[in-house]
Amino acid sequence: DAGVIQSPRHEVTEMGQEVTLRCKPISGHNSLFWYRQTMMRGLELLIYFNNNVPIDDSGMPEDRFSAKMPNASFSTLKIQPSEPRDSAVYFCASSLAAGGNYGYTFGSGTRLTVV
C-alpha cells in the first residue's frame, strides 16, 4: 500500500492566485480529513468527509477555502484567492473504523508558501 498520497509536495504561489491541493486516501478507508499545521496554532482540522460526504467544514477559515471529494479515491482542497497568511503545511489523512481500532494514516503534506 502506498499510503495517503498528497500532491504537490511544495507549492509556491503569488498572492491572489488559485491553489489546488490533492489527496489520494488509502483504498478502502471511508473517512478523509484535511488539516493545516502552523508553528503558532499546531494542527487544525479544516474539513472532513465520511463516505465522500462532507460532515464538518466549520474549520475552513474563510469562503476562499473549498474542498471536494468526488469519489472515494480523490479529494481536493482549493484556495482562491490565496493570501500570505495561508502559508502552512496542509495534511490529508484517511481512516477506517474497524473493530474499534481507529487507525489514522497521514500523507506527507503539502508545504504552501504564498508570497
Added chain:
Amino acid sequence: KQEVTQIPAALSVPEGENLVLNCSFTDSAIYNLQWFRQDPGKGLTSLLLIQSSQREQTSGRLNASLDKSSGRSTLYIAASQPGDSATYLCAVPLGSGNTPLVFGKGTRLSVIA
C-alpha cells in the same frame, strides 16, 4: 470543547536517558488516545493507540499510559537514542467512529549523542 495540552514544548536529553512526555486533555470522555511521531518536513506516523478501556500500550522501547479520570497520558521512552529525535504529538478523537482527532502542539525531542 476538547483541548489537548503537551508539556514540555521542547526537551533535550543525552543519549541513553529514560524520558517521559506528558499529555493532558480537558474532556475525559474519550474513546481512545493516540501518540504520533513527526520528523522534520514529514507527515505523522502513528506510534501507539490506547483504547479507553486500556491503561497502557507498549511497543518496543515505547510505553504509553492512559488515566482517563485525571485526563492524562504519558509516553515513556526507554534508553533514548539520537534516532528518537522528533516531535511527538498526542491526539484524541472528537467522538466515536471516524471522527477527527484533536491534537496537542507536540513536544520537540532532541536526543544528544
